[in-house]
Amino acid sequence: MSKLNDLLVRWAVPARWVAIVGGLAVMAAAFLPWAYRPEALDDVTYYGEPSLLQWLGFALGLIIVACLALGPFVAAKAPARLRRLLNFNRGAKTAAVASLVYQALAAASAALELGGLVALEPGAWVGVAGAALAAVATRALPAGADPRLRWLKTPSWVQILGIVVVLALVLAAAAYGLGLEDPGAFVTFAAFAGLAVWVAAALGVMGWVSAAAQANRSALVLAAFVVAFVFPFTQDGSDANMSIAAGVLIFAATAMGLNIVVGLAGLLDLGYIAFLGAGAFTAATLSESAFATIGWHPPFPVVMLIAGCVSAILGLIIGSPTLRVSGDYLAIVTLAFGEIFRITMNNLDGTDGPNITRGSNGIPAIPNLNLFGFDFGESHTILGFEIGRFANYYWLLLLVMGLIITVFVNLNKSRIGRGWVAIREDERAAEAMGVNVFGLKLLAFAGGAFLAGVAGSVKAHVDVSVTPDQYIFMESAFLVAGIVLGGMGTVGGVLVGAAILKLLPEKLRFFEDYRLLLFGLLLIVMMRFRPEGLLPDQRRQLEFHADDEELAEEADEAPPGLATAAPAASGEGKA
Missing domain, CATH: 1.20.140 (Butyryl-CoA Dehydrogenase, subunit A; domain 3)
Incomplete structure (x- = not known):
C-alpha cells in the first residue's frame, strides 16, 4: 500500500x-x-x-x-x-x-x-x-x-442572494429544457443539469446552498413560489409546454398525498391512483358538462371539498378492513382496490349499475372553470405576455399545491406526524409506547386520499374528460416510483421525482415502448448509489448509509447554527 x-x-x-x-x-x-x-x-x-x-x-x-x-x-x-x-x-x-x-x-x-x-x-x-x-x-x-464549504460563515444577505441565484438557474434550465424539440439535445442538456449538480456537490457548493436554505427557510419558500409563478412568462404562450408543467403539478400534488401514506407512515399503497380518479369523477359528475349525470352544479371551491371528502371516505372504507394487515399483504390488498375502482367505474353505466360515470365512455366535454369572472379556457395578455389555457390552470394548481404542501409540512411537524414516523420505524415499539397505531394509519389513508381527491377535481377540468382507463395500476406504480426517486417524506423530493417521471416520457416519446425499462434501470441505479432518494431528509439518509458515526461527528464538529444542516449535506459529494 x-x-x-x-x-x-x-x-x-x-x-x-x-x-x-x-x-x-x-x-x-x-x-x-x-x-x-x-x-x-x-x-x-x-x-x-x-x-x-x-x-x-x-x-x-x-x-x-x-x-x-x-x-x-x-x-x-x-x-x-x-x-x-x-x-x-x-x-x-x-x-x-x-x-x-x-x-x-x-x-x-x-x-x-x-x-x-x-x-x-x-x-x-x-x-x-x-x-x-x-x-x-x-x-x-x-x-x-470531502469539502466542508457549508461551514463557511456568510452574511444572511449573501445566503439569500445565493438561494435566488440557484432558483433563477433552475428557472432558466426549465424554460430552456422544455423548449428543446430535439430528443438528443434534451437528453444531453438534462444530463448536463444532473452532472452540474454532482460537480457542485463535489466542490461543496451544494452543501453551502443546503446550509443557506436551512438558515433562511422563509426566503427559500418565497423565492421558490415567485420562480414557479413567473415560469409561464418564459414559455412564449406555448400550450404544449404549459400542459406538461400542469401535468407535473397534478402528479406532484397527488404524490404529496401518497407521501403521507408511504413516506411518513410507511404503508405501501399500490392502488392510490383510485383516490385521484374518485376526485376527478366527482368533479366531472358535478360539472356543467352536457354528459354529467348529476343535476347539481355547485361552485368549484365546493366541488373541490366534496371531491376530497369522497376520496377520504373511500380511504376510510378501504383502510378500515385492510390496515390490520401489513407489508406485502397490504400492498396486494391496495393493488386489488385500485383495480376494483376501475372496474366499478366501468360498470356504473346504467346497464350493469346506476348511470353515474357512463361506463367506459366516461364524462367528456367538461367545461373550463370560470372563477370570479376569470375564464380559464381563454388566453389572456398579462404584462405583454400571452397566457394560454394551460398556464391559467398551472397557476390554479400552483395555489392548490401550496395548500397541500402547507398541510403536509404542518402534519409532518405535529404530534400526528411523529406518530406516523414512529409507526414506520417500528410498529410494535410505537404501539408499546401508547401510539394509536390503527387510528393513525387510518388517518394517513384518509388524509392522503383527501389531498388526491382535491388534485383530481382540478385534473378533470384540465383534461376536459374523465374515463376509467386513465386510472390504471401503472399510474399508481409511477406515483410510488416518483416518491422513492425523489426522497420519501420530503417536499422537495416529491417535486423532483414528479418532474422527472412526468417530463421524461413527454420529451422522449421515441422511447415510449421502452419507458418501463428506462424507469426500472433508473430505480436500480438509485437503489445502488442513492437509496435514500435525490433529496432525502436527515433521518432516512442516516438510515441508508453505513457511515452514520462519521455523519454524527461532522454534525458535532460543525460551527454553531450549521449542526442540523451538516448531516443532510454530507452525503451530497457521494451521490
Missing part, C-alpha cells in the same frame, strides 16, 4: 499537467464543429460559433482547468481552515468524469440522429479524447476529505 501511495505522489505533478491539457482540449472542442448536419443537437456545425450545448461542454472543461490550477495553491499556501472548507482535487476528479460522460453522450446522440459515427466532426472526437485524458490523469491525484 505504501508503494502505491509513493507511486501516486511521484506521478501527481505530471498527471496534473496531463489533466490540464485534457481540460484545455475540452474547452477548445467547443469552438469546433461536433456534427456534419445541423439536425443533430442544437446545430453544432460551426467553427468558432459554439451553440449553448457546446458552451456547456466548455464550462466543464473550464472547471477542470480551474480546479487543477487552484489545487496546489490551496494545499500549499491556504490556511488550515480554508483547506478544510475546499478540496479542488475532488472537484477536478468529479468534473473530469462529468465532462467525459457529457462529451460521450453528446457524441452518441449526434451519431444516432445522423446515422452513425461517420457524421461526427473533429470537435466531438477532440472533446471525448480530452475529457478521457483528464478523467484518467486525475485518478493519480490525492482525493482528500
Whole structure:
C-alpha cells in the first residue's frame, strides 16, 4: 500500500499537467464543429460559433482547468481552515468524469440522429479524447476529505442572494429544457443539469446552498413560489409546454398525498391512483358538462371539498378492513382496490349499475372553470405576455399545491406526524409506547386520499374528460416510483421525482415502448448509489448509509447554527 501511495505522489505533478491539457482540449472542442448536419443537437456545425450545448461542454472543461490550477495553491499556501472548507482535487476528479460522460453522450446522440459515427466532426472526437485524458490523469491525484464549504460563515444577505441565484438557474434550465424539440439535445442538456449538480456537490457548493436554505427557510419558500409563478412568462404562450408543467403539478400534488401514506407512515399503497380518479369523477359528475349525470352544479371551491371528502371516505372504507394487515399483504390488498375502482367505474353505466360515470365512455366535454369572472379556457395578455389555457390552470394548481404542501409540512411537524414516523420505524415499539397505531394509519389513508381527491377535481377540468382507463395500476406504480426517486417524506423530493417521471416520457416519446425499462434501470441505479432518494431528509439518509458515526461527528464538529444542516449535506459529494 505504501508503494502505491509513493507511486501516486511521484506521478501527481505530471498527471496534473496531463489533466490540464485534457481540460484545455475540452474547452477548445467547443469552438469546433461536433456534427456534419445541423439536425443533430442544437446545430453544432460551426467553427468558432459554439451553440449553448457546446458552451456547456466548455464550462466543464473550464472547471477542470480551474480546479487543477487552484489545487496546489490551496494545499500549499491556504490556511488550515480554508483547506478544510475546499478540496479542488475532488472537484477536478468529479468534473473530469462529468465532462467525459457529457462529451460521450453528446457524441452518441449526434451519431444516432445522423446515422452513425461517420457524421461526427473533429470537435466531438477532440472533446471525448480530452475529457478521457483528464478523467484518467486525475485518478493519480490525492482525493482528500470531502469539502466542508457549508461551514463557511456568510452574511444572511449573501445566503439569500445565493438561494435566488440557484432558483433563477433552475428557472432558466426549465424554460430552456422544455423548449428543446430535439430528443438528443434534451437528453444531453438534462444530463448536463444532473452532472452540474454532482460537480457542485463535489466542490461543496451544494452543501453551502443546503446550509443557506436551512438558515433562511422563509426566503427559500418565497423565492421558490415567485420562480414557479413567473415560469409561464418564459414559455412564449406555448400550450404544449404549459400542459406538461400542469401535468407535473397534478402528479406532484397527488404524490404529496401518497407521501403521507408511504413516506411518513410507511404503508405501501399500490392502488392510490383510485383516490385521484374518485376526485376527478366527482368533479366531472358535478360539472356543467352536457354528459354529467348529476343535476347539481355547485361552485368549484365546493366541488373541490366534496371531491376530497369522497376520496377520504373511500380511504376510510378501504383502510378500515385492510390496515390490520401489513407489508406485502397490504400492498396486494391496495393493488386489488385500485383495480376494483376501475372496474366499478366501468360498470356504473346504467346497464350493469346506476348511470353515474357512463361506463367506459366516461364524462367528456367538461367545461373550463370560470372563477370570479376569470375564464380559464381563454388566453389572456398579462404584462405583454400571452397566457394560454394551460398556464391559467398551472397557476390554479400552483395555489392548490401550496395548500397541500402547507398541510403536509404542518402534519409532518405535529404530534400526528411523529406518530406516523414512529409507526414506520417500528410498529410494535410505537404501539408499546401508547401510539394509536390503527387510528393513525387510518388517518394517513384518509388524509392522503383527501389531498388526491382535491388534485383530481382540478385534473378533470384540465383534461376536459374523465374515463376509467386513465386510472390504471401503472399510474399508481409511477406515483410510488416518483416518491422513492425523489426522497420519501420530503417536499422537495416529491417535486423532483414528479418532474422527472412526468417530463421524461413527454420529451422522449421515441422511447415510449421502452419507458418501463428506462424507469426500472433508473430505480436500480438509485437503489445502488442513492437509496435514500435525490433529496432525502436527515433521518432516512442516516438510515441508508453505513457511515452514520462519521455523519454524527461532522454534525458535532460543525460551527454553531450549521449542526442540523451538516448531516443532510454530507452525503451530497457521494451521490
